[in-house]
Amino acid sequence: MTGAAGVFRALHHGRAPEDPLVLPGPWDAASARAFEEAGFPALATPSAGVAASLGYEDGATPADEMLAAVARIARAVSVPVSADVEGGYGLAPKELVARVLDAGAVGVNLEDSRAGTLLDPRAHADRLAEVRAEAGGELFVNARVDTFLRGGTDPEDAVTRARLYVAAGADCVYPIRVPPEHLPLLRARIDGPINVAPLPGGPPVGELGRLGATRVTFGPGLLHRAMVAVREIADQVRRSS
Structure with a gap:
């Protein structure tokens, strides 16, 4: 698995600025196969998309069901799969890492807010460090930074959190809903x-x-776009019946 995680990690480095790594988000095995067949080198599951496919609201999927869905996706494709496991479902780092690896994922997303409230950044950095220590090189750790998602407007707050998370061993940071005009500052810092x-x-x-x-x-x-197409097909079928 270290090899697969290393392949995934390498995809993030040495890229030209106009050529970012594009990772579509499969919500089930069928969508994962479609994205692989389209030529994407890796995939990243979205927790909200998987939740919708399983009939749950975002954030309400039980850990067992989320990880089982990730396992089905990972088994269906030959490219690396990173798993969004939200806040980690209250699992201790050792168990979380073991279960993500058992599901066949080579990466993990972990967010830094809970129930709509930002977590203490230093405490979250400590948790990320524990995950890093348990995983070694076997998991690519993507640390989500929720400042903008939770209403923050100062990019310095996102920078502070991101730098703590990188220092704790995160391979990547994800300032979700960052306004594009702030990206050059974040890139520089x-x-x-x-x-x-x-x-x-x-x-x-x-x-x-x-x-x-x-x-x-x-x-x-991408799930939302697919559902628009499904509704159009459903309307066509209804009208023709």
């Missing part, structure tokens, strides 16, 4: 890859890369 999700009406993938994104993920956005 953070020593490591930066994950960005496109905002509605915001810059396209290539421009996000030029602004400072190392990798681009989509959360549940």
Whole structure:
């Protein structure tokens, strides 16, 4: 698994600014196969997308069901899969790492807020350090930074958290919902890859890369687009019956 995680880690380095790593978010095995067949070198599961596919609200999926879904996705493809496990479901770092690895994932997303409230950044950095110590090189750790998601507007707050998380061993940081105009500052102040999700009406993938994104993920956005197509098909079937 260290080899697979190493392959995944290498995808984040040595990239041209206009060529960020694009990781689509599969919500089940079928979507994972479609993304692999399209030529993407790796995938990143979105917790909200998986939750919707299982009939749960975002944040309400039990750990067993989330990890079982990740395992089905990882088994269905030959490319590396990173798993969004939200806040870690209250699992101790040793158990969390073991269960993510058992599911076949080579990376993990961990967020720094709970129930809508930001966690203490130093305490969260300590938890990330424990996860890093348990995983060694076998997991790519993507530390989500929720300052903008929770209403913050000062990019310095995101920088402070991100730098703590990188120092604790995070391979990448994910300032979710970062306004694009703040990306150059974050790029200049953070020593490591930066994950960005496109905002509605915001810059396209290539421009996000030029602004400072190392990798681009989509959360549940691709599932939402697929569901629009499903509803259109359903309407066509209904009208023809």
